[in-house]
Amino acid sequence: MSKDEDFPQPPDLDQMPRFAGIATFMRLPLVSDLKKLDIALIGVPCDGGSTNRAGARHGPREIRNMSSLIRRVNPASGIAPFDLCRVGDVGDAPVNPIDIADALARIQAFFEALAAAGVVPLGAGGDHLVTLPILRAIATERPLGLVQFDAHSDTVDSYFGGQRYTHGTPFRRAVEEKLIDPARTVQIGIRGSLFSSDEMAFARQGGMRLISIEEFYELGIDAVIAEARRVVGDGPAYVSFDVDGLDPVYASGTGTPEVGGFSTHEAQRMIRGLRGLDLVGADVVEVAPPFDLGGVTALAAANIMFELLCVLADATARRGAG
Amino acid sequence: MSKDEDFPQPPDLDQMPRFAGIATFMRLPLVSDLKKLDIALIGVPCDGGSTNRAGARHGPREIRNMSSLIRRVNPASGIAPFDLCRVGDVGDAPVNPIDIADALARIQAFFEALAAAGVVPLGAGGDHLVTLPILRAIATERPLGLVQFDAHSDTVDSYFGGQRYTHGTPFRRAVEEKLIDPARTVQIGIRGSLFSSDEMAFARQGGMRLISIEEFYELGIDAVIAEARRVVGDGPAYVSFDVDGLDPVYASGTGTPEVGGFSTHEAQRMIRGLRGLDLVGADVVEVAPPFDLGGVTALAAANIMFELLCVLADATARRGAG
């Protein structure tokens, strides 16, 4: 079925039903030789930045488990990512559940090795703080554009008397460290009660484009997609999908659920709408399996990951890697 | 309350609250004398065709359990099915969990007895393969029209090195055996990643009308209903409702969930829109209680079954049976 032998594929269904076999991402082979890959799927089992309900450390495993249901071709876009690029599971980044600073360093080093090998990363968290070391590893030349699906802006300055590295702060740090360009950043799905009425000041004043869930429904999906594409523009961009952007009925298994979010169908359509952007990496974060119900959140995350893979593979192939 | 004494009714609420009593479909009496019925509710506890997550064998019991919440009158259409027709629970079709060929034969024989008695069947699966022996029993004169609500077309040729009878193949077999007319078949809600890009070739080339979930949202419900009615036309028709057509938040308890489906409200409206077609049977399949959460899927299935019963009873009464 594959383009050629070097393109990793899931096992043949006639020998191995989807419920069988080791649970890697999308039933792909485990690959340790980075030279054999264009795109790597990576778990980042770190939730040391969680200020609320913990458990995202268990996310990668359950996303892998539910991703067994994923097949090979996207029915809406026709993209067959495993034919466009060499895609494999490279396992989990090393972490440290006791020391968040050390964990960030370990994660960054792992993604730097991927970047050095020219491999495009698609990560599965972990809490949203894991996006920071990923960006540190790949945004080495200039700030990236960012499409962030999320209920929260995650641009708080600090918590708990000065903690600057939590899952509520990554994008403030990323702006400060010039990893992302606020003027090329769009945040979609923002909602949830606020600690104070000026909580979004950094994001808004810094030039980020915030689309609240109210504006999302007012504009409609097509206009939201157009706006996201306008903001991000032609330069290299990253996509970060926090599952709490989804309504809790699609993603109850998360640390900070907020009622009134968008649906998985709407998420699928929005990600498909990013096709053509110069995407250089992506992640899905904040799946907390201990709070999940029957794997519904992990299933959503696995499908989101597949949608992200399709547009990443398309972008990667266009850049000449495929 | 009933038209007359021969029309079976749920027990009087003043004596028996809905949580009490034996769990039959919609709290109706168990009826063994088929001459006393116009429409039979039947469980088909068979999941031998499941290639993925099993457990639909437990579907009928949990659908019965949750169907206790169903009352007597449809609030939207005003149809009171137990007044239009004599409806009862006839128990489960015999099955064989070890040998799928034998199971299909047993199920077919059971539905043939119903057909011989002139009783219209409304089945509760079981996996989607159970629709095949039901069609064999009732489509004896000419191919039927089909309205299929489903995430999957279920027209694969074979699996696992030649297995031709699985829950992914019933409608291919049904076309081959001239049980359904592909030109009078509409499949609504199709989605989910594909094993290969030509997976739908048999369905499309054979003349079936596939409405993907993307087209569903583009057309809107009223247009989808109109299209379904146009395709099926005036001849006798069957309705098969696979609960994986629903979004997983409405139906996580199923073997092959696909994110991004329609809602129960949309399903209710579509089924109500089939009123007036010459419906001769229907089923609800793929409820897998071991994967269900708090009975939510079984509750949805019970309500879908009631909606199907309303339009079946209306059609049956118009044909003069009531």
Added chain:
Amino acid sequence: MSKDEDFPQPPDLDQMPRFAGIATFMRLPLVSDLKKLDIALIGVPCDGGSTNRAGARHGPREIRNMSSLIRRVNPASGIAPFDLCRVGDVGDAPVNPIDIADALARIQAFFEALAAAGVVPLGAGGDHLVTLPILRAIATERPLGLVQFDAHSDTVDSYFGGQRYTHGTPFRRAVEEKLIDPARTVQIGIRGSLFSSDEMAFARQGGMRLISIEEFYELGIDAVIAEARRVVGDGPAYVSFDVDGLDPVYASGTGTPEVGGFSTHEAQRMIRGLRGLDLVGADVVEVAPPFDLGGVTALAAANIMFELLCVLADATARRGAG
């Protein structure tokens, strides 16, 4: 953060994360001196009126638990209720799980004490019958207007051979006792199969405005809000939110789920649309935690409660209490 020291506030997040501390409503202090409050949050752990699945007696505790996730400011309306009014948790009304008549008397006495102190009540049930003693305590001068979010009209006359006080009867009793004005009553989200086709006769003939879920989707939210405001008008009004008005995927943890309801996002928008009415009390009822899944229903109820608090605080402050 607060207006002044007399305005109770949740504990400082820097000392006490949201998962920590005693689970009061919205992490507010327990207050026993009613003079210190403008608005009281009250649990009413009574489900003696339940004719179907029980368990709403456990509602207040789980709503309190999930309400820890609520912060201070409404992102859509900008209302900061704890700055507008003095709001606190006054604990639970006393109940009697064996004798419903005694329970109603105890609940009424508790709310009468609040009313005597001029404190506006926001209750958390309990089954829907608890709204009756609340109305008896506060509708002492003239019948109130009512905005009821619900799948059911709850205007049945009696059950089980003459039981006149159940969760299916409170608004019939409230009309009979002149606690609410049927001409100023709107019920939104009505659906679900009926015991008989004239089940809504009392409500409709008495002048209540019923908006079925079908009409809800036909009109659209803005028109529904406008209609609700038109019906209720300028006089004092009460809001009662039965979580079974929500679709079961948002609120499976309830006694009588009905598929095909509205979403939490739609509920949020509708409640926000009530701003400006002369609201004098509100409740959220029918959360039954033993049937809930991962606290999703309680989370929805806590957010609904916060939305109700915002419009109640706005109304209370406008009346001069803040």
Added chain:
Amino acid sequence: MSKDEDFPQPPDLDQMPRFAGIATFMRLPLVSDLKKLDIALIGVPCDGGSTNRAGARHGPREIRNMSSLIRRVNPASGIAPFDLCRVGDVGDAPVNPIDIADALARIQAFFEALAAAGVVPLGAGGDHLVTLPILRAIATERPLGLVQFDAHSDTVDSYFGGQRYTHGTPFRRAVEEKLIDPARTVQIGIRGSLFSSDEMAFARQGGMRLISIEEFYELGIDAVIAEARRVVGDGPAYVSFDVDGLDPVYASGTGTPEVGGFSTHEAQRMIRGLRGLDLVGADVVEVAPPFDLGGVTALAAANIMFELLCVLADATARRGAG
């Protein structure tokens, strides 16, 4: 397999696997003609006496569901109850979830009809208060002996300011009404913290034999059985099994769990040890499915019910009914 055609049997496994078919007790036929039975299995879905966690109203249905796993012969005693006696499921006693007094009257009337037909009752609750109307129906000639398996003595006088009919009071009422003989009553498994140190005074001073869980382990099972047989003696006796006598790991699905109870294996052995007593009825109570986990409690209750059936059938056959 059966003694003769009049002895109801579960359906033939070769046609109907245990997961299939209507969920009656032990897959037996529903029987409405009491003349055809020696022993009746009855559901009593009433929890109006619950002062703590509710939900036992849902017990009969889930016990029926899990009882499908029960086969025909007791492996330890060799008793084959369906060959000794004519046993059937007679459905549920009528109840009233709003009015406990009316519920007690309805239940009593139902069991009086059974008694009038000479049928021995084996009930499944429902909370423990349902034992009272059963005893009223069958202890018409003289007080019965009682073997009670329970964490609680259930001999409180009243609750909530005078409620005399709750699940904490049935055996005090039964003594007062001379339905049971305290001198022939043994309570096994008593434990759990007390409201006051004289809580057991009525039971002990009235002559009941209480075997606390501490004494249970000190004596050992054989001595406990011997003591129970000594207390009850030769006269007619009733067995009431509250599942909270079991440790919560065997029966978490109950209203008032107490850690540190006996195991299902120990329960099985104790009930088998009652063989030879003149047993005239029995029940299993306090299964609260909304608090159950995967049906474990209902499975335990179904097996307890089968053990009770075996010794009841043995006693009934010896009395000449079989």
Added chain:
Amino acid sequence: MSKDEDFPQPPDLDQMPRFAGIATFMRLPLVSDLKKLDIALIGVPCDGGSTNRAGARHGPREIRNMSSLIRRVNPASGIAPFDLCRVGDVGDAPVNPIDIADALARIQAFFEALAAAGVVPLGAGGDHLVTLPILRAIATERPLGLVQFDAHSDTVDSYFGGQRYTHGTPFRRAVEEKLIDPARTVQIGIRGSLFSSDEMAFARQGGMRLISIEEFYELGIDAVIAEARRVVGDGPAYVSFDVDGLDPVYASGTGTPEVGGFSTHEAQRMIRGLRGLDLVGADVVEVAPPFDLGGVTALAAANIMFELLCVLADATARRGAG
């Protein structure tokens, strides 16, 4: 009921059933004035030391919730702790979910305030690392004896490249800091596979008495109690109960479950056997509600806490505080 008005008591059951009211420990009043207490019940919602499954931060709330089922008198020992001492809930110690060092400092300060007021602490974790700051606060004069119920010795030196403060290291640190006397330390229930065969070297060579689960069953409970009393002797002692000492069926809701542990009944008996020791504090740790099933682990922990309270109250009263 109480000795006098200064002795806090749970609310009167006749007004407030156990499922009602704010969930404090054992339904006791919240007390902020430490002078009014002899024994304080404290939550310590900190799991920053967890190297495995997280979630113990949610422990205090769920233990409080299930502790509502606790009444007033211990049925086995007759101890009525609320009559012996003034006992209240003082809320949670402040924590910091991002920085474990800061969290330890905050917790220590909170317990130092209790110690300064002469209040005996009974804590509810949190992971096992929280015992360390508690010991730092109370073991200021000389090393304490320790009775530790646990599957693990928790005397590892460091993890993850040098982390010295994790839930696997507290008792090594406590020995190093001279907070506990290894010669007066007994660890009961030790089991579970080992990382290396010399993992217990520090504990054994330092003089701790380890009773593996194998030795536990060989000796029998009475001998284990005697041995624990012998080891601890007459000096002041602390009791630390890690719920993973229990078998996972009693405590699946914990971070590092090990099959083959003791039962809650055995735990109750062992704690009762500590009566008479000079106990100066105690805790229950490692309840991780996200992994719990139906609250069974929290219920066990609440009962363990009550048993600990009884022996603590007895010791405190004997020391003259009551």
Added chain:
Amino acid sequence: MSKDEDFPQPPDLDQMPRFAGIATFMRLPLVSDLKKLDIALIGVPCDGGSTNRAGARHGPREIRNMSSLIRRVNPASGIAPFDLCRVGDVGDAPVNPIDIADALARIQAFFEALAAAGVVPLGAGGDHLVTLPILRAIATERPLGLVQFDAHSDTVDSYFGGQRYTHGTPFRRAVEEKLIDPARTVQIGIRGSLFSSDEMAFARQGGMRLISIEEFYELGIDAVIAEARRVVGDGPAYVSFDVDGLDPVYASGTGTPEVGGFSTHEAQRMIRGLRGLDLVGADVVEVAPPFDLGGVTALAAANIMFELLCVLADATARRGAG
């Protein structure tokens, strides 16, 4: 830590906590070159033989998941299996969920390849029928002795009108095919109601030694171990562990639970007692995750698998493989 580099080991904990990384059995490497192994851990995701509740097809994955908690050394026996033998995860045997005959052939072929390479198999089912093709692959020279832990004898002749290959028949087939020697077979834990009183005739008359749960408790564990060793004797032997031998509280996640079984602690002791037998293979079967609760059953199975591995590694090393 390992004997030498060729001995596969779990990843270093300092880099990869146990919750991280791909879920292989015991966190061992995936190995495809059979020459590098002495003992292979294999998943067999086949439940086509299940006549009751399905779902064991999902067993291997969840056992792998929970086996992450396993460390390196057995604390009771001191056996360090990864130092004695080269142990790895070889993935899953190929299966066929639609055709049980084909599935058996595929499984047999996979185990024949292991046998040809001289690798000792330790399998994880799947239902109990999977033991048959394993035995066909390894019992090629002479019948093996068998130690079977199970609630059921699994020696039925046929089901459902002649089905000879189900999870109730493997050991009858194994005797007929001379794969096991009935005189060297011991079945431990037998219990559960029977379809007929002569159900055990084949097993008993054929010379198998059945130890019912009643006899198990009567004899005591040491005598049971001695009896098992006596029966099996010195020849090569296989161990098959059906998790339904455990009490349902330890293993609710199984197809045919029977109350009153042994504990995991008792299972551990029994398996340890098999040390010294000439063990040539083993399996753990009938884990059905859809019916499991919080992974408790899979955790038990993972620990059982580790105990089996320890005695298998000891036997293998003694035979000269290590």
